[in-house]
Amino acid sequence: MSHFMYDVMGGTVDEPDPETRGxxxxxxxxxxDEHPDVSLxxxxxxxxxxxxxxxxxxxNPDDDATPPGEMREVTRExxxxxxxxxxxxxxxxxxALPWQR
Structure with a gap:
């Protein structure tokens, strides 16, 4: 399965292994304020x-049927x-995780 990450500055990391994700x-x-997140x-x-x-x-920006979910105070692990x-x-x-919608 293909996946990628955006780092905090918006750079793309293709197929990051667990160490790279960390x-x-x-x-x-x-x-x-301009670069507040990372994503996979x-x-x-x-x-x-x-x-x-x-x-x-x-x-999933392409799925209008499912609204975004949030979880707060999630640990690094x-x-x-x-x-x-x-x-x-x-x-x-x-x-299946407890996303708040």
Whole structure:
């Protein structure tokens, strides 16, 4: 399954392995108002965006039937776990998480 990440400055990282996903997430230490998040996007169009304060946003801009979901105060470890699920293509497992809509 194909996936990619945007780092905090908007650079693209293709097919990041778990270690690289961790480094991209750690880049949130340099987040600012213009560059507030990092994200992982799966080829299906689903993506998870992570913010410095622990906010995650789950969305598929191409799917008007499903509104975006949010989770707050998500730990680094849980964020990496969710990134891993999406990277492996397990969209159903990510969708099943307790997203607030």
């Amino acid at each position: 480094r991209v997430l750690d880049g949130l230490a340099d987040a600012d 996007t799966h080829e299906s169009g689903w993506s998870v965006s992570a913010f410095q304060d622990g906010l995650l946003i789950w969305e 849980d964020t990496l776990r969710i990134f891993g699920l999406l990277a492996s293509g397990d969209v159903a497992a990510v969708e």
